[in-house]
Amino acid sequence: METAPAGDVCATIWPTRSLQTPLRWFDEVYLWAEGFTPSPVQWSRIQLLGLEHGLGMLAREETEQVGVTLSFGTVQKYDERIDKKLRANALVAHRLVVMLRGSLGLVKSQYRIRAFVDYLRAQQITVGMRVTEPRMAMELGAFALIEPEFAKVLVPTSQHDEAWKNLALEARVAGVKEEWLIVAGLQTAEQVEQATSIGAGFGQGNAVRPAQMPEPRLALKR
Numbered sequence: 001m002e003t004a005p006a007g008d009v010c011a012t013i014w015p016t017r018s019l020q021t022p023l024r025w026f027d028e029v030y031l032w033a034e035g036f037t038p039s040p041v042q043w044s045r046i047q048l049l050g051l052e053h054g055l056g057m058l059a060r061e062e063t064e065q066v067g068v069t070l071s072f073g074t075v076q077k078y079d080e081r082i083d084k085k086l087r088a089n090a091l092v093a094h095r096l097v098v099m100l101r102g103s104l105g106l107v108k109s110q111y112r113i114r115a116f117v118d119y120l121r122a123q124q125i126t127v128g129m130r131v132t133e134p135r136m137a138m139e140l141g142a143f144a145l146i147e148p149e150f151a152k153v154l155v156p157t158s159q160h161d162e163a164w165k166n167l168a169l170e171a172r173v174a175g176v177k178e179e180w181l182i183v184a185g186l187q188t189a190e191q192v193e194q195a196t197s198i199g200a201g202f203g204q205g206n207a208v209r210p211a212q213m214p215e216p217r218l219a220l221k222r
Contacts, residue, residue, distance in 0.1 A: 008033070008035060009032075010032055011214045012030050013027050014030050015028075015209045016067065017208050019200055025065065029050045029067070047068070048074070054066040054096065055092065059089060064095065065096070067098070068096070068098060070082070070101075071100070071101050071102045073106065076113070079116055098127050099152055100129055100146055102132075102142070117146055117147075128182075129151045130152045135166075135170060148176065150202075153167065153171075153184065154185050155184070155186060164195070164198050167181075178201065179199060179201035180201055182200075184204040185204070186203045191205075
């Protein structure tokens with residue numbers, strides 16, 4: 001049995017908004033750890049908490065759509081538990097948005113991941129890819145496996161126009177149209193303008209709309 005970590009699991013809600021229209025797409029349940037580094041199993045349990053709370057937000061009509069992140073490792077370990085949570089919330093699960101992340105090098109069965117993706121789509125759940133590598137080109141294998149409807153990427157570390165153009169080019173190579181890119185971490189008006197200039201459809205960050213304090217039931221502790 002793992003020792004309880006000496007720290008907290010924290011939560012916030014990031015609105016995902018269109019950069020072209022007033023549309024608000026989904027509210028992302030964003031979780032992180034403070035005071036400890038979670039093990040892979042602990043991260044999976046944290047993600048399951050996020051899924052549970054996201055479904056709860058939908059059931060309580062606190063949002064129209066909610067997004068959560070699940071890693072390949074979490075899917076491999078807990079796909080039956082995820083299925084159970086989705087079935088328990090069958091009336092609202094179609095309003096869920098799932099962002100998958102992870103390295104294909106650590107995946108034991110790509111077939112199992114693909115079967116999970118197909119299962120989500122059968123439930124009318126939107127599936128996206130959360131890019132964790134510095135460049136999307138480094139995750140082309142995962143894009144080919146998942147075939148996501150959208151991708152979430154971080155603001156380029158360089159603010160030169162070339163870096164933003166490369167981001168749009170890599171999205172197209174990965175099979176994601178620019179209008180289905182979510183650029184996260186937008187902190188300045190200039191960054192919003194650059195994201196808009198490459199045709200990115202959606203954004204997250206304080207320059208788009210600040211994060212929301214979660215409901216008290218989402219103020220997670222270890």
